[in-house]
Amino acid sequence: MVDMSQFGLEIQRLEKALKNAQRVLITAPGAADGDSIGAQLALRRMILQRFPQTQVFVVNDEALPPRYLFLPDADQVLTPETYSQKNNRPNFDIAFVVDGGIDRAGRVKSWFDEVATKVFIDHHSVSCDYPYTIRIVDKLACATTELVYHLSQTQVFKTSIEPCFAQQIYLGLVFDTGFFRHSNTTPEAMILAAQLLRTGFDFTRVGERGMLERSFSSLQLMADTLTKAQTTQNGKIIWSVLTQDMLKKYDAIADDREGIIDHLFLTHGVEVALLLFELSDNQAKISLRSQGQLDVARFARSLTVRGGGHSKAAGAFLEMPIRGAEEFVLKKLIETF
Numbered sequence: 001m002v003d004m005s006q007f008g009l010e011i012q013r014l015e016k017a018l019k020n021a022q023r024v025l026i027t028a029p030g031a032a033d034g035d036s037i038g039a040q041l042a043l044r045r046m047i048l049q050r051f052p053q054t055q056v057f058v059v060n061d062e063a064l065p066p067r068y069l070f071l072p073d074a075d076q077v078l079t080p081e082t083y084s085q086k087n088n089r090p091n092f093d094i095a096f097v098v099d100g101g102i103d104r105a106g107r108v109k110s111w112f113d114e115v116a117t118k119v120f121i122d123h124h125s126v127s128c129d130y131p132y133t134i135r136i137v138d139k140l141a142c143a144t145t146e147l148v149y150h151l152s153q154t155q156v157f158k159t160s161i162e163p164c165f166a167q168q169i170y171l172g173l174v175f176d177t178g179f180f181r182h183s184n185t186t187p188e189a190m191i192l193a194a195q196l197l198r199t200g201f202d203f204t205r206v207g208e209r210g211m212l213e214r215s216f217s218s219l220q221l222m223a224d225t226l227t228k229a230q231t232t233q234n235g236k237i238i239w240s241v242l243t244q245d246m247l248k249k250y251d252a253i254a255d256d257r258e259g260i261i262d263h264l265f266l267t268h269g270v271e272v273a274l275l276l277f278e279l280s281d282n283q284a285k286i287s288l289r290s291q292g293q294l295d296v297a298r299f300a301r302s303l304t305v306r307g308g309g310h311s312k313a314a315g316a317f318l319e320m321p322i323r324g325a326e327e328f329v330l331k332k333l334i335e336t337f
């Protein structure tokens with residue numbers, strides 16, 4: 001359960017900084033996902049509502065993935081290029097990074113570094129040495145938007161929960177809990193979702209467009225990858241390989257592999273699923289899912305120092321050609337299984 005009273009002092013300092021702020025920067029690591037984009041846009045709304053003297057800029061290193069363009073305020077998400085077309089030199093009074101640390105925010109990091117008040121809002125359990133001014137970090141929140149919601153209901157913000165704000169928060173909840181099925185799902189998160197639904201936004205659309213929709217090329221890539229899947233150990237291990245040639249064939253992008261591992265894993269009788277993805281001639285990334293018998297985070301770390309994750313979902317980077325990686329990982333997996 002998220003308890004905001006632990007952040008009393010931080011919230012006081014946040015209020016003071018926002019009262020005196022003109023220009024506000026909001027960012028997040030890499031390409032936005034459902035939680036990070038929901039959190040950034042909801043935060044923007046709540047700041048503008050309570051501190052109308054501010055100008056709030058949401059700037060991400062990479063452009064917003066098309067699947068999120070349906071979200072309210074999606075047109076407010078800028079890249080360093082689109083920001084610079086319309087604005088002067090980036091200078092801000094307060095900057096926020098949400099859903100992950102500033103070290104992965106690409107080109108926006110140098111902008112953030114220069115800002116006097118640096119705010120970190122997150123639900124990951126990463127320890128980082130970056131000198132943030134204000135930290136609102138709670139591992140118990142299932143999504144950053146859950147934390148942002150609780151912040152929005154403190155005395156400082158008292159944000160009114162209207163349909164636009166509600167669906168931004170809701171997208172983060174469904175994204176990070178996988179429609180309330182991952183182990184991070186809490187009764188509190190479901191109660192919050194129910195409250196949000198009462199505002200009457202189109203939750204079917206948020207779920208389908210923001211979570212499930214694929215481009216046609218991505219659909220073909222998935223079909224091909226699933227067709228090439230193989231099983232071993234009486235169907236308990238399933239794996240498939242996705243190469244750069246396949247990406248080219250379907251005119252797909254790396255992001256289009258999202259969700260394929262879930263289809264492999266949700267095959268009847270499967271206990272461990274493995275997807276190997278060719279990054280370049282000599283580099284591969286693997287994704288792993290497990291029902292729980294095999295700790296795939298530990299397995300990933302046994303392959304390389306560049307491996308890790310959770311016991312049921314993990315990944316690793318391997319410095320080897322894709323077919324070599326396939327042979328290496330599969331052999332290790334069968335030995336460990």
Ligand SMILES: [Mn+2]
Pocket residue numbers: 035036099123142143144176
């Ligand atoms: Mn998140």
